[in-house]
Amino acid sequence: xxxxxxxxxxxxxxxxxxxxxxxxxxxxxxxxxxxxxxxxxxxxxxxxxxxxxxxxxxxxxxxxxxxxxxxxxxxxxxxxxxxxxxxxxxxxxxxxxxxxxxxxxxxxxxxxxxxxxxxxxxxxxxxxxxxxxxxxxxxxxxxxxxxxxxxxxxxxxxxxxxxxxxxxxxxxxxxxxxxxxxx
Numbered sequence: 001x002x003x004x005x006x007x008x009x010x011x012x013x014x015x016x017x018x019x020x021x022x023x024x025x026x027x028x029x030x031x032x033x034x035x036x037x038x039x040x041x042x043x044x045x046x047x048x049x050x051x052x053x054x055x056x057x058x059x060x061x062x063x064x065x066x067x068x069x070x071x072x073x074x075x076x077x078x079x080x081x082x083x084x085x086x087x088x089x090x091x092x093x094x095x096x097x098x099x100x101x102x103x104x105x106x107x108x109x110x111x112x113x114x115x116x117x118x119x120x121x122x123x124x125x126x127x128x129x130x131x132x133x134x135x136x137x138x139x140x141x142x143x144x145x146x147x148x149x150x151x152x153x154x155x156x157x158x159x160x161x162x163x164x165x166x167x168x169x170x171x172x173x174x175x176x177x178x179x180x181x182x183x
Contacts, residue, residue: 007063011081011101017074018106022065024058028096029085033057036086037096039064044078044100076105115168121161128154 007022015021029035037055042048051074055062083096112119128151 007065011064011099014102014104015071016104016106017076018072019068020066021053021071022063025055025062025064025097027061034088036088037062037064038084038086039081040084041074041079041081041101041103043075044080048075074103076103079103115165117161117164117168121158121165124154124158124161128158
């Protein structure tokens with residue numbers, strides 16, 4: 001059984017804000033004690049300040065670790081990261097690894113984790129159920145007409161969203177993925 005508190009052996013594709021982040025990376029240099037490694041994270045859309053983690057030497061590798069308090073203020077969304085290696089003897093700096101990760105919000109009470117498509121399917125279903133006892137599709141009061149979507153159209157929309165939700169569930173979709181667009 002693996003220890004859930006042990007650092008990962010690579011940067012995870014998904015990191016949760018407000019939790020400890022830790023991974024251990026093999027050093028690309030002979031002596032990691034002579035080179036500092038800084039991981040810089042920036043939101044993909046450029047919003048917010050950069051978040052930096054300075055790795056520590058961990059027996060020939062780099063231990064990259066941030067506390068829950070340090071990651072708590074990060075907004076959820078896609079982030080880009082880049083590693084900068086700096087030789088301590090002369091300050092020479094080179095670019096290391098780079099890539100992308102998704103930062104997700106820590107689950108809190110009241111958080112709606114349903115996908116967009118699931119929320120739409122639920123709303124359409126609730127509308128149909130609420131309309132089952134009413135028979136008027138339009139109403140005119142003092143010259144103003146309010147028209148409701150015909151039940152047939154709602155049924156068509158419900159079928160389309162039901163297909164999209166089924167496709168998401170087959171893929172193992174998560175709440176942060178983009179919704180499938182209606183055509």
